[in-house]
Amino acid sequence: MEKNSNENQMSMNRIIQEKFSAIQTNIQYMHRQDDVFRTVAITSSNKGEGKTFFSTNFAKTYANFKQKVLLIDVDFYSPSLTKQYRLKGRSGLSNVLTGRTELQDAVYPFSDDLDVLPVGAIPPNPLELLRVQGLSGLIEEAFTLGYAYIIFDCPPINLFTDSRIVASSCDLGILVVNNNKTKEEELSLAKSLLDKSGVKAVGAVLNNVKYNKKKYDYYGY
Numbered sequence: 001m002e003k004n005s006n007e008n009q010m011s012m013n014r015i016i017q018e019k020f021s022a023i024q025t026n027i028q029y030m031h032r033q034d035d036v037f038r039t040v041a042i043t044s045s046n047k048g049e050g051k052t053f054f055s056t057n058f059a060k061t062y063a064n065f066k067q068k069v070l071l072i073d074v075d076f077y078s079p080s081l082t083k084q085y086r087l088k089g090r091s092g093l094s095n096v097l098t099g100r101t102e103l104q105d106a107v108y109p110f111s112d113d114l115d116v117l118p119v120g121a122i123p124p125n126p127l128e129l130l131r132v133q134g135l136s137g138l139i140e141e142a143f144t145l146g147y148a149y150i151i152f153d154c155p156p157i158n159l160f161t162d163s164r165i166v167a168s169s170c171d172l173g174i175l176v177v178n179n180n181k182t183k184e185e186e187l188s189l190a191k192s193l194l195d196k197s198g199v200k201a202v203g204a205v206l207n208n209v210k211y212n213k214k215k216y217d218y219y220g221y
Contacts, residue, residue: 040149040172042151042176045177045186045189046158049181051156058174062151063114067148073118075155081118081119081153092117092118093119093120096117127160152170164193170200173199175191175203177205
């Protein structure tokens with residue numbers, strides 16, 4: 001029984017890896033000849049649609065190809081990424097934006113090519129922090145430090161304006177859509193808000209679709 005369970009888990013992991021590799025390939029084909037998507041804002045219409053799971057595995061996919069990635073938690077309201085990596089209470093994004101901590105001192109090395117920047121101290125007004133400080137300086141510094149890609153795990157765009165602020169500084173915005181949860185009107189609103197943010201391009205990823213009649217969830221375009 002345990003052997004079958006391990007085999008099922010390995011099969012599921014392979015499926016997930018294949019789907020994320022396919023997403024990465026699709027994004028490469030989205031590029032115009034003179035355009036490269038190096039900064040990505042990942043969001044959803046509402047809570048619980050799988051955006052943090054997607055953000056994490058999306059970042060790992062790039063890192064697996066030996067491309068240095070910085071994964072940033074920008075969800076000050078429900079910092080799942082920070083909790084996932086057990087970085088609660090550590091200096092992070094907010095501390096860097098306010099100049100209290102240097103970026104290179106706040107990142108957590110997850111693997112050789114993947115670093116994580118936790119959310120940091122929760123500010124009294126996260127939206128105001130992002131509006132006043134902006135992300136352009138942080139992004140420029142991250143590229144200077146050698147990161148090839150910067151991925152932002154944002155809060156749900158229908159609930160918080162923060163995601164629009166982050167997306168306005170990014171090349172690509174990705175909406176994570178849950179097949180069992182996301183309603184059509186919610187998706188339509190999220191797409192409209194992301195389009196209006198000023199992000200250069202927008203994509204969507206469908207989550208929680210059954211694969212080949214087995215109980216495996218995967219992501220795909």
